[in-house]
Every structure is written in structure tokens, then in C-alpha cells.
Amino acid sequence: MKVFKHLVKLYIIFFKVGLFTIGGGYAMLPIVEKELVQKSKLSTMESVMESYSLAQTLPGVIASNAAALIGYKLFGIPGAIASALGVITPSIGIVTVIAMVFRKFGHLEVVQNAFIGIRIVVLALLFDSFMRLFKVAVFDKKTFAVSMISFVLVLMNWASPILILIIGALFGLYVYRERVGS
Amino acid sequence: MRLLAFLFEFFKIGLFTYGGGLAMIPILRDIAVNKEWLSESHFTDLIAISQSTPGPIAINMATYIGYREFSFLGAILASLTIIAPAFVLAIILGKFLSKFNRHPFVQAAFVGLKATIIGLIATSVVQVALVSLYGNKPGRLGRPWVGLDFKAVAFMLVFYFFIRKYQKHPLIYITIGGIASLFIW
Incomplete structure (x- = not known):
């Protein structure tokens, strides 16, 4: 039960990261620092930076790679899943709405x-x-x-x-x- | 079946692009335009949308295209598929990753990869120029001077100057550009 609580917390933290970093990239670091290091004290900044630089050497999306690596370090595979899903959820929601609106009003x-x-x-x-x-x-x-x-x-x-x-x-x-x- | 083939493209992008959102743009453009998911100018609009909405650029693009092709299911699955390959690699390589990255062979491959990506990003610059600096008809590579809109070129130079000078968030320039555009065009 305690682990589940931590996973939800991790999901919420990375949800915020996804929500507040516009365009992705380095902009995610200050938010990760505030939420994960300062507020919840789950990780240290060195560890976050290490995961972030490793994330850049993997293919694909850097933000979700970083989230997965940080989550994996903390709570194994469930942690990686919770973090990666958290960071992409806001995008999926917001851009779906934009795609709907654009389809309707894009020709104006x-x-x-x-x-x-x-x-x-x-x-x-x-x-x-x-x-x-x-x-x-x-x-x-x-x-x-x-x-x-x-x-x-x-x-x-x-x-x-x-x-x-x-x-x-x-x-x-x-x-x-x-x-x-x- | 059509959905699986669609998702396979995102799997490939997630597995083979290195360097994040910017490096993904030329690869996604190539696939999206060739498969006729989006037109060249619509794809350029999507770059703008993806840079000015929250979250990673690649996820924003995958969601948008996924939604257009397969509605909500497409939006969710395209985004999940694009992160899946690296996710699996991150878990498998996990602790070995930093050692793996320091290996001279891997470092050497990255040098070649980065130079290649620069060439690919340059193609994006040209493709976007062909749809943004010309009037109703896109410009042609062989005759870049035909139909060139000099007002657009001036607009571009002014923005490039301010982008270089202030290095603010893309969202700011995109917003100002959109509003200014309404008065000019």
C-alpha cells in the first residue's frame, strides 16, 4: 500500500513536470528539482542530473527517458512506468483538445x-x-x-x-x- | 491492421531518433508527409503547436497525428509507442548505461550520429522555408527565387535577430508572430 502511494506521488510529480515544461528539454529540470528534491525529498539533485544526462544518450523522447530512469532508480519498473506515464499525460490531454479545436476552426x-x-x-x-x-x-x-x-x-x-x-x-x-x- | 502499421512508424521513430524533439522533426516530417498524414504546411503548423503547448515536443506531435488518424485511441497509442523502445532500453541497460556510454565505440558512434542529425535538421530548415517564405504556392528547390515573398523574408530576419539577441522561450516569439501576422497579412 505504501509503495502504491509512492507511485501515485511519482505520477503526480511528473504530471506537473509535463504540464509546466512547454516544449520539453532542460526546462523540466527546475521543476523536477523543486518537486522531487526539495519538496518530497525522494531524490538528490546529483542523481536527477545523472539520470537526465543518461536520458539524452538513449533514443526517443528525452523527458520521458529521464522520468523513466529517475522512477526506476526509486521504485523499480513500477516507478519507471508511473513517472513516464505522468510526464506524457498532460501532453496527450492538451494536444488532443487542440487537435479537435484545430480541426473545427483551423480553416478560419x-x-x-x-x-x-x-x-x-x-x-x-x-x-x-x-x-x-x-x-x-x-x-x-x-x-x-x-x-x-x-x-x-x-x-x-x-x-x-x-x-x-x-x-x-x-x-x-x-x-x-x-x-x-x- | 492499419493501426498497427501506423504505430510501427512511431516505434521506429522512438527507436532510431537520438537527440530529442528537434532531431525528431525531420524524421517525423518525412514519414508524415510521405504517408499523407499531413501536408507540408500543416506539418509546419504542428511544429509551432508542439513548441507552444506543455510537454515534450515529440509527444505533442505524436498525439496530434494520432488523433487525426485514429481519434482518441490513436492519440494515446501513438504517444505510448514513441516512448516504448527507449523505455525498454532504459530498464534493460539501467545500471550499465553510464558505462556503456563511456565506451569509446559508443562515443565514436555518437560523433557520427550528431553530424548526421545536423544534416537532417538542415533539411527541416529548408522544408519549412519553402512553405513559410512563399505565397500561396510553396517554393521550389530548383528555383528558390520564384514566388519568394520579400515581406516574409524581412519578417523572418527581424524575428531571427530578436531570437538570437534575447533567447526567450519559443512560445513568446510564436505568440508575437501570430498577432503581428494578423496586421501584416
Whole structure:
């Protein structure tokens, strides 16, 4: 019974994390710290940070990976399930409502006109993210070549992005296996 | 059967994308547009919606597409499916994960993976540019100057300047952009 209570608590904590981090990412950390470390004292910040950095090295959704790893550390598999479900529940609820509303009102002229500008803002935001990530991930001729080749292949629809990702990882493994190790 | 095939796409995305929401955008776009779940411009709208609503971007996108294709059931299952592969990996690898990540081979693979993702994100930038900087007809790769809306280009440059300068939350720029758009277009 006590374990069940803890699981519900974990679910609620990560529900809040999902609800208050708009767009995901690092924004979740302050809320996790406040709820899990300061208020309920279930975990320490070091442990949370460790789980968060591990979460980034797994595929998929970082926030739910982090939630699952934190939950798993605390209460095993049930903890992982409660945390991961908690963090995605608000999204599912809210976005379903938005999808319903958008289906009904999306064709209205005022909505369409607003989205002309919004699409351009999306472009500016994406370009900004691209520029920042580029500086981190592209640091020599080989990484530049890999990014250019994958850009062209996917842009021209000559290869599927997933296939390109797999080849990119294998290429990195082959080319950098010694350099990184030393 | 159609639902299973649909969910399989989200399983693939959940298993093969590395780097979170931003890296997922080009992969999801490729599948969503090719399978005709959404048009190119509708997908761009979805990026905006996902960045300005609570929760992880990938979950927001999966929920939205899932709802459109299979109603409530689709919304829930698409979101669960996209997190499932990494969830299982997290549990299996659990304690070994940090050791696994420090392995030189894994580190080396990540270097290649990150460079590839940059190329993929660049394709998203181009695709979004083709639907956002042109009038009613999307721009064409071969002739990018045909139909280019210079008002839109100016709008983009102004926003890019402020995004770089202040680095505020995307939601703020999206809201301001939506309102400003009503006066301009």
C-alpha cells in the first residue's frame, strides 16, 4: 500500500513536470528539482542530473527517458512506468483538445492568417537551433562532410532519414573509434 | 491492421531518433508527409503547436497525428509507442548505461550520429522555408527565387535577430508572430 502511494506521488510529480515544461528539454529540470528534491525529498539533485544526462544518450523522447530512469532508480519498473506515464499525460490531454479545436476552426481566415506569421517564426526558431547545434556537432572536415551528405540525400528524398542515421552512426564508429578512445 | 502499421512508424521513430524533439522533426516530417498524414504546411503548423503547448515536443506531435488518424485511441497509442523502445532500453541497460556510454565505440558512434542529425535538421530548415517564405504556392528547390515573398523574408530576419539577441522561450516569439501576422497579412 505504501509503495502504491509512492507511485501515485511519482505520477503526480511528473504530471506537473509535463504540464509546466512547454516544449520539453532542460526546462523540466527546475521543476523536477523543486518537486522531487526539495519538496518530497525522494531524490538528490546529483542523481536527477545523472539520470537526465543518461536520458539524452538513449533514443526517443528525452523527458520521458529521464522520468523513466529517475522512477526506476526509486521504485523499480513500477516507478519507471508511473513517472513516464505522468510526464506524457498532460501532453496527450492538451494536444488532443487542440487537435479537435484545430480541426473545427483551423480553416478560419483569422487562424490561417495568424499561421502565416507563425510559420515564419518557426523557421527563425529552427534556424537558430540549427546554428547553435551546428557549432557543437560539426568540428572538422569529416563531420562537415557527413552533415552535408546526409542533408543532400534526405532533402532530395534519395534516402530515408532513419537509414541515414544508422549509416551516420556506423561511419562515426569507424572513423572516430581511436580518436575518442585516446 | 492499419493501426498497427501506423504505430510501427512511431516505434521506429522512438527507436532510431537520438537527440530529442528537434532531431525528431525531420524524421517525423518525412514519414508524415510521405504517408499523407499531413501536408507540408500543416506539418509546419504542428511544429509551432508542439513548441507552444506543455510537454515534450515529440509527444505533442505524436498525439496530434494520432488523433487525426485514429481519434482518441490513436492519440494515446501513438504517444505510448514513441516512448516504448527507449523505455525498454532504459530498464534493460539501467545500471550499465553510464558505462556503456563511456565506451569509446559508443562515443565514436555518437560523433557520427550528431553530424548526421545536423544534416537532417538542415533539411527541416529548408522544408519549412519553402512553405513559410512563399505565397500561396510553396517554393521550389530548383528555383528558390520564384514566388519568394520579400515581406516574409524581412519578417523572418527581424524575428531571427530578436531570437538570437534575447533567447526567450519559443512560445513568446510564436505568440508575437501570430498577432503581428494578423496586421501584416
